[in-house]
Amino acid sequence: MSNASEVLANLDSELEWQRELYKDLHQHPELSMEEHRTAGIVERRLTEFGYDVQRLGGTGVVGILANSAGSTVLARADIDALPVTEATGLDYASSVDGVMHACGHDMHAAALLGAAKLLADHRDAWSGTYVAVFQPGEETAAGARAMIADGLAAKVPKPDVAFAQHVMPQEAGTIGTTPGPVLSAGDSLKITVHGRGAHGSMPHLSIDPVVLAASIVTRLQAIVSREVQPGQFAVVTVGAINAGTKSNIIPDSAELLLNLRTYDPDLRKRVMASIERIVRGECAAAGSPRDPQFDYYDQFPLTSNDPAVTERVTAAFTGHFGEHAVFRVAPVTASEDFSELPDALGCPYTYWTVGSVNPERYRKAVASGTVLQDIPANHSPAFAPVIDPTLGIATSAHVLAALAYLSKQATNEVAP
Numbered sequence: 232m233s234n235a236s237e238v239l240a241n242l243d244s245e246l247e248w249q250r251e252l253y254k255d256l257h258q259h260p261e262l263s264m265e266e267h268r269t270a271g272i273v274e275r276r277l278t279e280f281g282y283d284v285q286r287l288g289g290t291g292v293v294g295i296l297a298n299s300a301g302s303t304v305l306a307r308a309d310i311d312a313l314p315v316t317e318a319t320g321l322d323y324a325s326s327v328d329g330v331m332h333a334c335g336h337d338m339h340a341a342a343l344l345g346a347a348k349l350l351a352d353h354r355d356a357w358s359g360t361y362v363a364v365f366q367p368g369e370e371t372a373a374g375a376r377a378m379i380a381d382g383l384a385a386k387v388p389k390p391d392v393a394f395a396q397h398v399m400p401q402e403a404g405t406i407g408t409t410p411g412p413v414l415s416a417g418d419s420l421k422i423t424v425h426g427r428g429a430h431g432s433m434p435h436l437s438i439d440p441v442v443l444a445a446s447i448v449t450r451l452q453a454i455v456s457r458e459v460q461p462g463q464f465a466v467v468t469v470g471a472i473n474a475g476t477k478s479n480i481i482p483d484s485a486e487l488l489l490n491l492r493t494y495d496p497d498l499r500k501r502v503m504a505s506i507e508r509i510v511r512g513e514c515a516a517a518g519s520p521r522d523p524q525f526d527y528y529d530q531f532p533l534t535s536n537d538p539a540v541t542e543r544v545t546a547a548f549t550g551h552f553g554e555h556a557v558f559r560v561a562p563v564t565a566s567e568d569f570s571e572l573p574d575a576l577g578c579p580y581t582y583w584t585v586g587s588v589n590p591e592r593y594r595k596a597v598a599s600g601t602v603l604q605d606i607p608a609n610h611s612p613a614f615a616p617v618i619d620p621t622l623g624i625a626t627s628a629h630v631l632a633a634l635a636y637l638s639k640q641a642t643n644e645v646a647p
Contacts, residue, residue, distance in 0.1 A: 234638040235551055238353040238630055242345075242623060249345045249626065250618055252276075254323040256337035260312030260330045263368040264377070266290040269310045269340065273365045276344050280351040282363065285386060288377030290367040293387060296351055301359025302636040305390035305576070306629050307569055308343035309336045309369035318612035334609045335398035335587065338616050338625060340365060342396075345622075346629035350637075357637040362387050364572065372531050375571040384576055392540055393573035393580040394632045396625060398587040399563070400606045400614075402594070403621050406548050406628060407560025407584040410541045412494040414534035414582065415464070417566030418527055420489040420506070422447075424514055425521040431479035440485035441474045443517045447487065447510055448472065454505045465502055466492040466564065492564050496533060531566035537579035544581050547635040548628065560584050565609070581632075585625045587616030 252272070261269055270290045277284045282294030290310075317324045317331040325331045347363045364387075368374025401407065424447070426440030448469050459465045467489065474485035489506065493499040510523050549557045563584070573580040586593075588606055596605045607613035 234356040235631055235634050237356045238349050239627055245345050245348060246623055249341045249622055253337055253341040253622060256340060257332050258323050258326050260325050260327055260332045262330055263311040263371040264289060264373055266310050266367045280348045287381040287383055288367060288374060291378045292365040294347060294363040296361045298354045299358045302391040303360040303388045304633045304636050305362040305364060305393040306343055307364040307366055307395045307572060308339035309366050310340050311336055311367055311370050313370055315612050319615040321615055333614045335616055338398050342622060342625035343629055345626040349630055357634055359637040360388050361633060369567055372529050372568045375568040379575045390576055390578045392636055393578055395569040395582045396585050396628055398616050398621060399584040400588055400608045401586040402590050403586045403588055403617050404556055404590055404624060405586040406557050408541055408545045409560050410536050410538035412535045412562045415492040415494050415564050415566050416499050416533040417531035418491040419529040421526040422487040422510055423484055423524040425484050425519050427520060428483040429481045431481055437481040438518050439481050443513060444472050444474060444485040444487055447513045450509050450513060454502060458505055463498055464494050465498060494562060531568055532570050534570045534582050536581040540579045541581040543635050544632045547631040551631050587621045589617050
C-alpha cells in the first residue's frame, strides 16, 4: 500500500464529520476579518488533532504538526464569507441575513481540517512538518497581510513549498492545475476629478465634472484595445460613476471606481500609468481647477504557480485520481491574496481548482452550450457546491499534495 493510500484509507469515515462541519460553517458565515466563531471551531479541532495552534492576524489560525526530520509543507484555506443574500434553497442555507458563503470558503476550511486530521492520524506514513493555515479576510485582500504583519514568518517553520485550492464551477470530481499564472492580479482604484459647480441652467459658468468623467470613461476603453499588445491579457472596468445630487445642479466633482486585472507585473504598471495619463490629460483639456486624485485599494497580487511544484503535485493527483480527472485549467481572471503568504515566507507554491458542480448537470449544460447561464458561479447567491464528491476530492488533494513532499519516499528528494 502506498503512503497516500494508507493515509486516505479512512477518508470515508472522516467525511461523516466533515460534512456536518461544512454544513455548520455554511449556516454560520462570517464576513472578512470577523470570523471569530469559525476561528474558534478551527482552533478546537486542530488542538484535538494534536497540532500546536496559534492565532495570527486576529481571526487567522495556524496549526503546526512536527513529525521528525523532512520537508516543511504549508497548506492554506480561506475562511471568510461575502455580503450576499443566499438564494440556494438548501436546508443548511445561511442563517445570517445578508451574509453567505458564496465562494466556497466553508468547503476549503472543512477540506483542510480533514486533511490535517488524516495526516495527524497517520504520522507513520510521512516525515517532516505540516503547517495548516486558516486565513481570514481573503475577499478584502486584508487577511494574508494581517497574518504576515502579526509575525507569521517568525512564528512558523520556513516552508519548502505552499499549497492552496479553490472550488470552482467545473465538474465535481475533477481538478484543474496549470504552471505559471493561474489567477490575475487585481486592483481597485477610486479616481476623483474636480470641476466648478453651477446652476444647471448656466452651464457656461461651470467646468462640468460629469462631462469630464464621461470623457474619461470613453477614453479609457482604448487602453486595452490600443495600448495592450494583442495576445496579452488586461481588463479595465469602470464599475461606478458618482456625481451630483440634483438634476439642475452641476456638481463640483465626480468619482469613478475602476477595477483592473492583469497577469503580467510589467503590464500592470503600464496599465496603471496609462489610466493616470489619460485622466490627467482629460482634466487638463477640461480646464479642471485641481489635479485629480488616485486612490488604490483592494489590491490583490498575481498568483503564478511554480512550474516544478505544479508538475510534481499534478503527477500525484493524476496517479491517484486518474488522467480523466485532472486537466490543465485555463488562467482564471479572478484574484486572491494567497500568494502573499509564500512570497513573504520565501517559498514556491501551486494553487489548483476543484470542481463543485453535479457531474450530470454540468455535462448537460456543456452539451447544450448553457454553462454560463445554468451553472451559478462563485459570488452568486445561488452558488452551492455539491458536497459529494467535492469535499472528498478537496480533502484528498491536500493530502496528496502534502505527501508529494512529506512521504517516506519524498524525504530523500530535494524540494524545489
